[in-house]
Amino acid sequence: MGDTHFGYQTVDESQKASRVRGVFDSVASRYDVMNDLMSLGLHRAWKAYTLAVAGAREGDRVLDIAGGTGDLARALARRVGPRGCVVHTDINEAMLRTGRDRLLDEGLVLPTALCDAEALPFAERSFDLVTVAFGLRNMTHKDRALAEMRRVLRDGGRLLVLEFSQVAQPLRKAYDWYSFNVLPRLGQWVAGDAQSYRYLAESIRMHPPQAELKAMMKAAGFGHVDVHNLSAGVVALHVGVRC
Numbered sequence: 163m164g165d166t167h168f169g170y171q172t173v174d175e176s177q178k179a180s181r182v183r184g185v186f187d188s189v190a191s192r193y194d195v196m197n198d199l200m201s202l203g204l205h206r207a208w209k210a211y212t213l214a215v216a217g218a219r220e221g222d223r224v225l226d227i228a229g230g231t232g233d234l235a236r237a238l239a240r241r242v243g244p245r246g247c248v249v250h251t252d253i254n255e256a257m258l259r260t261g262r263d264r265l266l267d268e269g270l271v272l273p274t275a276l277c278d279a280e281a282l283p284f285a286e287r288s289f290d291l292v293t294v295a296f297g298l299r300n301m302t303h304k305d306r307a308l309a310e311m312r313r314v315l316r317d318g319g320r321l322l323v324l325e326f327s328q329v330a331q332p333l334r335k336a337y338d339w340y341s342f343n344v345l346p347r348l349g350q351w352v353a354g355d356a357q358s359y360r361y362l363a364e365s366i367r368m369h370p371p372q373a374e375l376k377a378m379m380k381a382a383g384f385g386h387v388d389v390h391n392l393s394a395g396v397v398a399l400h401v402g403v404r405c
Protein backbone atom coordinates (compact mmCIF):
# COMPACT_ATOMS: atom_id res chain seq x y z
CA MET A 163 0.00 0.00 0.00
CA GLY A 164 1.19 3.53 -0.75
CA ASP A 165 0.59 6.84 0.97
CA THR A 166 -2.29 9.22 0.41
CA HIS A 167 -3.52 12.39 2.02
CA PHE A 168 -6.07 12.96 4.71
CA GLY A 169 -6.41 16.72 4.58
CA TYR A 170 -2.83 17.99 4.86
CA GLN A 171 -1.59 14.82 6.62
CA THR A 172 0.12 12.02 4.76
CA VAL A 173 -1.36 8.68 5.81
CA ASP A 174 -1.11 5.09 4.67
CA GLU A 175 -3.80 4.35 2.05
CA SER A 176 -5.24 1.67 4.32
CA GLN A 177 -6.03 4.31 6.98
CA LYS A 178 -7.81 6.94 4.95
CA ALA A 179 -11.27 5.35 4.81
CA SER A 180 -11.40 4.88 8.57
CA ARG A 181 -10.23 8.45 9.19
CA VAL A 182 -12.94 9.72 6.83
CA ARG A 183 -15.46 7.48 8.60
CA GLY A 184 -14.48 9.13 11.89
CA VAL A 185 -15.25 12.55 10.42
CA PHE A 186 -18.73 11.63 9.21
CA ASP A 187 -19.58 9.56 12.30
CA SER A 188 -18.83 12.67 14.30
CA VAL A 189 -20.79 15.18 12.24
CA ALA A 190 -23.77 13.11 10.95
CA SER A 191 -26.37 14.42 13.40
CA ARG A 192 -25.43 18.09 12.82
CA TYR A 193 -24.49 17.72 9.14
CA ASP A 194 -27.51 19.48 7.61
CA VAL A 195 -27.51 22.48 9.90
CA MET A 196 -23.74 22.88 9.43
CA ASN A 197 -24.17 22.79 5.63
CA ASP A 198 -26.64 25.65 5.77
CA LEU A 199 -24.51 27.70 8.14
CA MET A 200 -21.15 27.14 6.44
CA SER A 201 -22.40 27.86 2.94
CA LEU A 202 -24.97 30.48 4.00
CA GLY A 203 -27.52 28.24 2.30
CA LEU A 204 -25.63 28.22 -0.99
CA HIS A 205 -25.35 24.41 -1.05
CA ARG A 206 -29.08 24.38 -1.83
CA ALA A 207 -28.52 26.47 -4.95
CA TRP A 208 -25.57 24.28 -6.03
CA LYS A 209 -27.71 21.18 -5.64
CA ALA A 210 -30.65 22.80 -7.44
CA TYR A 211 -28.33 23.60 -10.34
CA THR A 212 -27.07 20.02 -10.36
CA LEU A 213 -30.64 18.73 -10.52
CA ALA A 214 -31.45 21.09 -13.39
CA VAL A 215 -28.41 19.88 -15.35
CA ALA A 216 -29.19 16.24 -14.47
CA GLY A 217 -32.56 16.54 -16.20
CA ALA A 218 -33.74 13.25 -14.69
CA ARG A 219 -36.93 12.02 -16.38
CA GLU A 220 -39.83 9.89 -15.25
CA GLY A 221 -38.82 6.26 -15.17
CA ASP A 222 -35.05 6.90 -14.97
CA ARG A 223 -32.81 4.64 -12.90
CA VAL A 224 -30.52 6.80 -10.75
CA LEU A 225 -27.66 5.99 -8.39
CA ASP A 226 -26.77 8.59 -5.75
CA ILE A 227 -23.29 7.84 -4.41
CA ALA A 228 -22.04 9.25 -1.08
CA GLY A 229 -25.65 10.34 -0.71
CA GLY A 230 -25.34 11.13 2.99
CA THR A 231 -28.40 12.84 4.40
CA GLY A 232 -30.21 12.50 1.08
CA ASP A 233 -30.68 15.98 -0.43
CA LEU A 234 -30.11 14.85 -4.02
CA ALA A 235 -31.75 11.44 -3.62
CA ARG A 236 -34.94 13.03 -2.31
CA ALA A 237 -35.21 15.55 -5.16
CA LEU A 238 -34.30 12.97 -7.78
CA ALA A 239 -36.88 10.50 -6.46
CA ARG A 240 -39.61 13.12 -7.01
CA ARG A 241 -38.43 13.65 -10.58
CA VAL A 242 -38.21 9.99 -11.64
CA GLY A 243 -41.60 9.19 -10.06
CA PRO A 244 -43.01 5.77 -9.21
CA ARG A 245 -41.90 4.22 -12.51
CA GLY A 246 -38.28 5.17 -11.84
CA CYS A 247 -35.85 4.30 -9.10
CA VAL A 248 -33.27 6.20 -7.05
CA VAL A 249 -30.78 4.14 -5.04
CA HIS A 250 -29.43 6.08 -2.06
CA THR A 251 -25.96 4.87 -1.06
CA ASP A 252 -23.09 5.83 1.23
CA ILE A 253 -20.12 4.12 2.88
CA ASN A 254 -21.01 5.59 6.28
CA GLU A 255 -23.79 4.04 8.32
CA ALA A 256 -24.45 7.11 10.47
CA MET A 257 -24.85 9.37 7.43
CA LEU A 258 -26.97 6.84 5.53
CA ARG A 259 -29.20 6.23 8.56
CA THR A 260 -29.69 9.98 9.11
CA GLY A 261 -30.59 10.36 5.45
CA ARG A 262 -32.90 7.37 5.38
CA ASP A 263 -34.77 8.60 8.49
CA ARG A 264 -35.16 12.01 6.91
CA LEU A 265 -36.50 10.50 3.67
CA LEU A 266 -38.93 8.29 5.60
CA ASP A 267 -40.15 11.33 7.54
CA GLU A 268 -40.99 12.89 4.19
CA GLY A 269 -42.84 9.78 3.02
CA LEU A 270 -40.12 8.50 0.68
CA VAL A 271 -38.95 4.90 0.82
CA LEU A 272 -35.88 4.43 -1.36
CA PRO A 273 -33.63 1.43 -1.82
CA THR A 274 -30.63 2.13 0.38
CA ALA A 275 -27.21 0.49 0.22
CA LEU A 276 -24.20 0.79 2.47
CA CYS A 277 -21.36 0.59 -0.03
CA ASP A 278 -17.97 1.88 -1.07
CA ALA A 279 -17.93 3.87 -4.31
CA GLU A 280 -14.66 2.12 -5.15
CA ALA A 281 -16.40 -1.27 -5.37
CA LEU A 282 -20.04 -0.74 -6.30
CA PRO A 283 -22.34 -3.74 -5.80
CA PHE A 284 -24.32 -3.10 -9.01
CA ALA A 285 -24.28 -4.72 -12.41
CA GLU A 286 -22.72 -3.08 -15.44
CA ARG A 287 -24.86 -0.53 -17.28
CA SER A 288 -27.64 -0.56 -14.68
CA PHE A 289 -28.23 3.21 -14.34
CA ASP A 290 -29.21 6.13 -16.59
CA LEU A 291 -27.68 8.68 -14.23
CA VAL A 292 -25.12 8.61 -11.42
CA THR A 293 -24.66 11.52 -9.00
CA VAL A 294 -22.04 12.19 -6.34
CA ALA A 295 -22.19 15.44 -4.35
CA PHE A 296 -19.30 16.45 -2.09
CA GLY A 297 -18.22 12.82 -1.82
CA LEU A 298 -15.43 12.19 -4.36
CA ARG A 299 -12.97 14.39 -2.41
CA ASN A 300 -13.12 11.93 0.49
CA MET A 301 -12.38 8.80 -1.53
CA THR A 302 -8.98 7.14 -1.33
CA HIS A 303 -8.72 5.98 -4.96
CA LYS A 304 -10.70 8.52 -6.97
CA ASP A 305 -9.63 6.85 -10.23
CA ARG A 306 -11.14 3.52 -9.12
CA ALA A 307 -14.33 5.22 -7.96
CA LEU A 308 -14.72 7.07 -11.28
CA ALA A 309 -14.15 3.83 -13.21
CA GLU A 310 -16.84 2.14 -11.10
CA MET A 311 -19.27 5.00 -11.72
CA ARG A 312 -18.70 4.63 -15.44
CA ARG A 313 -19.09 0.84 -15.28
CA VAL A 314 -22.58 1.02 -13.79
CA LEU A 315 -23.82 3.65 -16.30
CA ARG A 316 -25.57 2.64 -19.52
CA ASP A 317 -24.10 3.84 -22.81
CA GLY A 318 -24.99 7.51 -23.11
CA GLY A 319 -25.64 7.72 -19.36
CA ARG A 320 -24.22 10.63 -17.38
CA LEU A 321 -22.19 11.06 -14.22
CA LEU A 322 -22.60 14.33 -12.30
CA VAL A 323 -19.83 15.15 -9.82
CA LEU A 324 -20.60 18.16 -7.62
CA GLU A 325 -17.55 19.03 -5.55
CA PHE A 326 -15.57 21.86 -4.00
CA SER A 327 -12.98 23.06 -6.45
CA GLN A 328 -10.41 25.77 -7.06
CA VAL A 329 -11.76 29.24 -6.37
CA ALA A 330 -10.91 32.17 -8.69
CA GLN A 331 -7.61 33.86 -7.80
CA PRO A 332 -8.97 37.24 -6.55
CA LEU A 333 -11.10 35.47 -3.94
CA ARG A 334 -8.47 33.04 -2.65
CA LYS A 335 -7.14 35.07 0.27
CA ALA A 336 -10.58 35.82 1.70
CA TYR A 337 -11.73 32.24 1.06
CA ASP A 338 -8.66 30.83 2.85
CA TRP A 339 -9.23 33.14 5.80
CA TYR A 340 -12.87 32.04 6.03
CA SER A 341 -11.99 28.35 5.63
CA PHE A 342 -9.27 28.18 8.26
CA ASN A 343 -10.64 30.68 10.79
CA VAL A 344 -14.42 30.60 10.60
CA LEU A 345 -15.17 26.98 9.61
CA PRO A 346 -13.38 25.20 12.49
CA ARG A 347 -14.90 27.63 15.03
CA LEU A 348 -18.36 27.11 13.58
CA GLY A 349 -17.74 23.34 13.68
CA GLN A 350 -16.75 23.54 17.32
CA TRP A 351 -19.72 25.69 18.22
CA VAL A 352 -22.45 23.78 16.35
CA ALA A 353 -21.16 20.20 16.09
CA GLY A 354 -18.66 20.21 18.97
CA ASP A 355 -15.95 19.26 16.46
CA ALA A 356 -13.42 21.75 15.08
CA GLN A 357 -11.10 19.07 13.70
CA SER A 358 -13.58 17.65 11.17
CA TYR A 359 -14.16 21.10 9.72
CA ARG A 360 -10.41 21.73 9.55
CA TYR A 361 -10.26 18.47 7.57
CA LEU A 362 -12.97 19.86 5.27
CA ALA A 363 -10.92 23.00 4.55
CA GLU A 364 -7.74 20.99 3.99
CA SER A 365 -9.35 18.29 1.86
CA ILE A 366 -10.77 20.96 -0.47
CA ARG A 367 -7.23 22.25 -1.09
CA MET A 368 -5.95 18.73 -1.77
CA HIS A 369 -8.73 17.89 -4.24
CA PRO A 370 -7.81 18.04 -7.96
CA PRO A 371 -8.79 21.40 -9.48
CA GLN A 372 -11.27 21.63 -12.36
CA ALA A 373 -9.01 20.73 -15.32
CA GLU A 374 -7.28 17.91 -13.44
CA LEU A 375 -10.54 16.29 -12.42
CA LYS A 376 -11.80 16.58 -15.98
CA ALA A 377 -8.65 14.77 -17.16
CA MET A 378 -9.20 12.06 -14.51
CA MET A 379 -12.75 11.53 -15.74
CA LYS A 380 -11.53 11.22 -19.31
CA ALA A 381 -8.88 8.74 -18.17
CA ALA A 382 -11.63 6.75 -16.43
CA GLY A 383 -13.34 6.37 -19.82
CA PHE A 384 -15.86 9.22 -20.00
CA GLY A 385 -15.88 10.19 -23.68
CA HIS A 386 -17.14 13.69 -23.06
CA VAL A 387 -16.75 15.84 -19.93
CA ASP A 388 -18.17 19.35 -19.32
CA VAL A 389 -17.20 21.56 -16.38
CA HIS A 390 -19.53 24.15 -14.85
CA ASN A 391 -17.95 26.56 -12.36
CA LEU A 392 -20.32 27.74 -9.64
CA SER A 393 -19.77 30.64 -7.23
CA ALA A 394 -16.45 31.59 -8.85
CA GLY A 395 -15.13 28.05 -8.61
CA VAL A 396 -15.87 27.48 -4.92
CA VAL A 397 -17.71 24.50 -6.36
CA ALA A 398 -17.63 22.84 -9.78
CA LEU A 399 -20.05 20.48 -11.44
CA HIS A 400 -18.34 17.97 -13.74
CA VAL A 401 -20.64 16.16 -16.15
CA GLY A 402 -19.23 13.04 -17.81
CA VAL A 403 -20.96 11.06 -20.54
CA ARG A 404 -20.32 7.35 -21.07
CA CYS A 405 -19.77 7.36 -24.81
Ligand SMILES: C[S@@+](CC[C@H](N)C(=O)[O-])C[C@H]1O[C@@H](n2cnc3c(N)ncnc32)[C@H](O)[C@@H]1O
Nearest residue numbers: 228229230252253254257278279295296297300
Ligand atom coordinates in the same frame (compact mmCIF):
# COMPACT_ATOMS: atom_id res chain seq x y z
C1 LIG B 1 -19.82 15.81 2.59
S1 LIG B 1 -20.81 14.37 2.63
C2 LIG B 1 -21.92 14.62 1.27
C3 LIG B 1 -23.30 14.12 1.52
C4 LIG B 1 -24.34 14.49 0.45
N1 LIG B 1 -24.01 13.93 -0.84
C5 LIG B 1 -24.51 15.97 0.34
O1 LIG B 1 -24.19 16.52 -0.70
O2 LIG B 1 -24.95 16.61 1.30
C6 LIG B 1 -19.66 13.21 1.99
C7 LIG B 1 -20.15 11.78 2.05
O3 LIG B 1 -19.24 10.96 1.31
C8 LIG B 1 -19.26 9.68 1.92
N2 LIG B 1 -18.11 8.89 1.46
C9 LIG B 1 -16.81 9.08 1.74
N3 LIG B 1 -16.06 8.13 1.17
C10 LIG B 1 -16.91 7.32 0.48
C11 LIG B 1 -16.73 6.15 -0.34
N4 LIG B 1 -15.53 5.63 -0.56
N5 LIG B 1 -17.83 5.59 -0.88
C12 LIG B 1 -19.06 6.09 -0.65
N6 LIG B 1 -19.29 7.19 0.10
C13 LIG B 1 -18.22 7.81 0.67
C14 LIG B 1 -19.24 10.03 3.40
O4 LIG B 1 -19.60 8.94 4.20
C15 LIG B 1 -20.22 11.21 3.46
O5 LIG B 1 -21.53 10.81 3.75
